[in-house]
Amino acid sequence: MDAAKQFDTVIIGGGIAGMTAAVYLARANHSCVVLESNITGGLCNSTYTVENFPSYTDINGMELMQKVRDQVDALGVPVEEVCEITSLELNGDTKRVHTDEGVYEAPTIILATGRKPLPLEVPTPSDQVHHCAICDGAPYKGKRVLVVGGGNSAFDESLYLMQLGVAHLTLVEVMPRFFAAEKTQDQLMAYKNVRTMKETRVHDLVVEHNVLTGAVLENTQTGARETIPVDGVFVFLGQLPNSRLFAHSITLDKQGYVLADANMQTNIPGVFSAGDINAKTFRQLTTAAADGTIASLMADRFLRR
Amino acid sequence: MFTQLTSANFATTLESTKEGVALFYKKLCPHCKNMEKVLEKFSGQRQGISFYSIDIEEEADTAKAFGAERAPTILVIKGGKVAATKAGLMNPKEMAAFYDSAKA
Numbered sequence: 001m002d003a004a005k006q007f008d009t010v011i012i013g014g015g016i017a018g019m020t021a022a023v024y025l026a027r028a029n030h031s032c033v034v035l036e037s038n039i040t041g042g043l044c045n046s047t048y049t050v051e052n053f054p055s056y057t058d059i060n061g062m063e064l065m066q067k068v069r070d071q072v073d074a075l076g077v078p079v080e081e082v083c084e085i086t087s088l089e090l091n092g093d094t095k096r097v098h099t100d101e102g103v104y105e106a107p108t109i110i111l112a113t114g115r116k117p118l119p120l121e122v123p124t125p126s127d128q129v130h131h132c133a134i135c136d137g138a139p140y141k142g143k144r145v146l147v148v149g150g151g152n153s154a155f156d157e158s159l160y161l162m163q164l165g166v167a168h169l170t171l172v173e174v175m176p177r178f179f180a181a182e183k184t185q186d187q188l189m190a191y192k193n194v195r196t197m198k199e200t201r202v203h204d205l206v207v208e209h210n211v212l213t214g215a216v217l218e219n220t221q222t223g224a225r226e227t228i229p230v231d232g233v234f235v236f237l238g239q240l241p242n243s244r245l246f247a248h249s250i251t252l253d254k255q256g257y258v259l260a261d262a263n264m265q266t267n268i269p270g271v272f273s274a275g276d277i278n279a280k281t282f283r284q285l286t287t288a289a290a291d292g293t294i295a296s297l298m299a300d301r302f303l304r305r
Numbered sequence: 306m307f308t309q310l311t312s313a314n315f316a317t318t319l320e321s322t323k324e325g326v327a328l329f330y331k332k333l334c335p336h337c338k339n340m341e342k343v344l345e346k347f348s349g350q351r352q353g354i355s356f357y358s359i360d361i362e363e364e365a366d367t368a369k370a371f372g373a374e375r376a377p378t379i380l381v382i383k384g385g386k387v388a389a390t391k392a393g394l395m396n397p398k399e400m401a402a403f404y405d406s407a408k409a
């Protein structure tokens with residue numbers, strides 16, 4: 001078997017948080033590697049236009065992430081994409097990361113695995129299915145949208161879509177009640193062009209010539225189906241933190257997010273976490289980058305101690 | 306690693322390929338970029354497979370003809386014929402299993 005590859009820091013996850021950490025560590029002359037299960041860029045890759053990242057009025061998400069990646073490459077940081085991590089040994093002075101590419105060892109680890117939106121499970125796929133109204137809502141001004149989910153984000157993002165000027169909005173919730181705050185519910189239901197439906201699931205989508213034209217809704221009690229015309233679907237079924245890999249040793253909150261302190265320190269010395277994987281209130285590119293900065297500076301301090 | 310094909314040469318290239326994989330992709334599609342990396346890894350584990358890429362938007366007729374309108378779609382080519390077609394992202398293990406299960 002090949003000898004383990006040694007680094008000062010192993011960064012797990014190549015989104016904005018992980019890549020920002022890599023930039024700081026490389027500039028501090030630490031050897032680090034980014035291990036990424038897919039391709040670098042993370043969630044931002046699927047955001048068509050980013051309009052709130054300081055530096056560009058607007059930029060395609062994948063393009064923005066490529067620029068960050070270029071910066072990581074320019075600093076000579078190795079990046080392993082499509083890398084499958086099989087297990088982690090986080091306790092002890094030397095941490096070990098077992099992957100399909102071999103074993104990586106380092107005294108410090110930065111966890112930056114982010115989270116993923118729960119998908120809408122329907123037989124017919126469509127490019128007009130989105131997970132963020134702020135990001136992808138603009139083209140639906142004057143059009144009809146379907147919102148899936150009845151929690152706070154579904155109602156909040158629906159209000160945002162209404163402010164954008166969508167022509168009609170249907171919100172469906174599979175349970176017998178909505179879970180959003182009463183006030184938000186009242187606000188949305190005050191619109192005449194909003195229809196809300198409980199005990200309703202999306203059975204399928206109608207796609208013609210690659211364009212979404214409708215959605216088939218099903219009443220969970222009666223089984224009755226109805227096809228409604230829609231141009232876009234926004235799915236807010238919740239998010240899943242990518243923390244399964246280290247759930248056995250890192251202290252997580254009930255939802256599975258890492259409970260790190262303000263300096264991104266986890267319950268294990270030498271293990272830091274950054275970005276959307278952390279339990280926190282705001283999850284944006286800027287906040288993830290900031291977390292990555294702090295985690296790497298703390299790792300630097302830990303390595304020099 | 307990928308030979309870029311167009312509608313003009315796709316069918317003839319396919320016919321003359323003993324073992325190959327064609328990636329139908331769209332620009333600005335993150336899953337397509339991802340699939341590209343998966344295929345790069347897969348190619349490192351296998352010998353004698355040709356890799357092709359085709360832009361779905363630019364070669365819409367070919368994509369339609371081969372049922373590859375969704376991005377990404379993978380075509381496994383064996384003995385000059387399409388042996389299997391699959392849309393969506395796969396990891397390297399799934400790709401290897403998919404390739405091996407495709408019969409000429």
Ligand SMILES: Cc1cc2nc3c(=O)[nH]c(=O)nc-3n(C[C@H](O)[C@H](O)[C@H](O)COP(=O)(O)OP(=O)(O)OC[C@H]3O[C@@H](n4cnc5c(N)ncnc54)[C@H](O)[C@@H]3O)c2cc1C
Nearest residue numbers: 013015016017037042043113114132275276283284285288
């Ligand atoms: C649709 C959408 C639109 C958005 N639009 C905006 C916007 O306009 N502006 C903004 O500021 N924010 C936006 N956000 C939020 C922003 O994308 C996130 O806050 C940011 O991407 C978080 O970065 P991260 O690095 O923490 O996590 P991620 O971007 O999720 O990156 C985590 C990375 O870790 C990898 N990973 C996970 N598990 C493993 C593992 N076991 N092994 C190896 N690698 C692993 C993942 O593949 C991923 O690449 C949007 C989010 C969504 C869903």
